[in-house]
Amino acid sequence: MTEVNKGPEAKTDPKPVTGLVDSEIALKLIAEMLAGRIVSIKPQYDFTTELGYIYPAVEQTLNVKAKEAMAIMESLAARNILSKSFFDRLIRCPRCQSVNLRPSAHCPKCGSGHIARGRILEHFACRYIGVEDEFTAKGKYICPRCKMELRTIGADYRSQGVLYKCRDCSEVFNVPFLKWRCLKCSSLVGEDEVGEVIIYAYSFDESKRNWLEFELQPKVRFVEFLKQHGYKVTENAQVKGRSGAEHIVDILATRDDGVVTHTVAIGIEIARDRIGLDRVLDFDVKAYDSGIHDKILVVIPELGEEARKFATYQRIKVLEPKDMEILLAGKAQPGPERVKEPFEFKSRSELMQYLEKQGYKVKENAEVKGRSGALHSIDILATKDEGIITHRIAIGVRKDEKPMGLDRVFDFDDKAYDSGILDKVFVVAPGLTKEAMQFARRQGIKVFEVKEL
Ligand SMILES: [Zn+2]
Ligand SMILES: [Zn+2]
Ligand SMILES: [Zn+2]
Known part of the structure; x- marks a missing residue:
């Protein structure tokens, strides 16, 4: 017996998805913001601290220091959970890293302060130039150099206006040379030597509320639910479509029953208002191109009318918040036994027993009415209702003297298609021709070739 077909290929996202945030503390901050207890986060100056500024509300709530608070807010901003805006530009002492600096004016000629x-x-008369203070004595203007009295402006002296004068080199200048005095370590540093620090204010992005509320609670539980049902779950799975396009499926759940590998594409659509047809269409096209027919669309808050009709028509199971609540509130059934060994069977009854052990309801020679109105007899029909999705497998069993041709596969496929059954298993003894096998593969039929039945 050889297993021939495989389900759509799924690659795990190269960066492991560790959920929404990587720390409990960040989760706490999000919870506080969702609850409206922290809305906007603004820094406050505090030169007694290492950074020189603090985020009091965040630090108190999370019981962390400013540095850690900032790291958390930065990581949330990187995930677009917080929006960040410029608050101030601080300069930093290159010697001691303090941001407590005071500007200091200096003579541009000799550098003296x-x-x-x-x-x-x-x-x-004597060409002396000085600040007004130097000339004042006993209510008169006396020149400090030649001791003459200055009487008439324009005749004895003139005013050059308000300027600076260096007391060391006597240079008179308009613009002083600016340096920075560190109030912590007393270093005097030039403008070109200081470091700069941009500090930000952060605020909660309200448009992310629905998404966050889902990510934080139901999504985690939903993924757990799938795992309890024996599914292997990949979040943000990359799936290569038949068109060659790479798709990202929000949650890809796969389970190998031994007989059939169930692949469920789960899309998550969250908006502030109703989800429209375009989003459902996109999801459906993506699933179709990926060869996945088990489709679940999680929508928050709800689907629009047109979108709902389309979803029903395309057999997309829709989970709105209330459905999700009901689903997750239900008691988890113990998952089916994990299939460790490659599945093998020697007889039809053994195959049926195996399916029953996997939780399927099995019916032999089941009569199914097709969409065309025709009545079909399915050799083995296996059905399993998992709450979120009902799996139906049509199993055809054929025996012949030599490998069977295209017509036999075609008949089976046609019957399953008309019956609306998309999980197809074809058990053939002794096997199929190459051409028939190619067709089966293209039609997503899982083929078991057995020596005898
Ligand atoms: Zn003078
Ligand atoms: Zn000077
Ligand atoms: Zn310093």
Whole structure:
């Protein structure tokens, strides 16, 4: 016996999906924001701390230091859960990393910080130039150099306006040279030497509320539910479509029953308002191209009218929040036994027993009315209702002297198609011709070739 066909190929996303956030603390922050207890997060200056600013609400709620609070908010901003906006630009001392710096004005000629600012007077007689203060004595203007009195502006002296004068080198200048004095380590650093720190305010992005509320609660439980039903679950699975396109399926659940590998594509559509037809159409096209016929669409808050009709027509199982609640509230059935060994059987009854052990209801020579109105007899019909999805497998059993041709596969496929059954298993003794096998593979029929039945 050889297993010939395989389900659609699924590759796991290269970066492991660890859920929404990687820490309990970040989850707590999200919960606080969803509850409206923390809305916008603004920094406050506090030069006594290492960073020089703090986020008091976040630090208190999460019981962390500013550095950790910032790391959490940054990671949430990177996932678009928080929006971040410029708050201030701080400069940082290159020696001690403090952001507590004070500007300091210096003489552009000699670099001295010993400068004075004021009205600058020039005494014509001796050419002395100085700040007004230097000339005042006993209610008069006396030149500090030649000790003459300055009486008439324009004749004895003139004013150059308000400027700076260096007390060390006497340079008079308009714009001082700016340096920064660190108030922590007292270093004096030039403008080009200081580091810069941009600090941000963060706020909760309300448009993400529905999505977050789903991600935090039901999604985790839903994934757990699938696992309890024996599914292997891959979030954000990359699936290569028949068209060659790469699709991302929100949740891909696969389970190998031994007889059939069930592949369920689960799409998640979350919006503030109703989900429209276009989103359902996109999901359906993606699933179709990926060769997946078990389709579940999780929608929050709900589907629009047209979209709902289309979903029903395309056999997409829709889970709205209330359906999800009911589904998850139900007691989890113990999952079927894991198939460890490659499945083998020697007789028809053994195959049926095996299916029953897997939780299927099995019926031999089942009569199914097709869409065409014709009545079909299915050799073995296996049905299993899992709550979210009902699996129906049509099993055809054929025996002949030599490998069977295309017509036999075609007949079986046609019957299953008309009956609306998409999981197809064909058990053939002794086998199929190459051409028939190719056709079966293309039609998604799982073929078991057995020596005898
Ligand atoms: Zn003078
Ligand atoms: Zn100077
Ligand atoms: Zn410093």
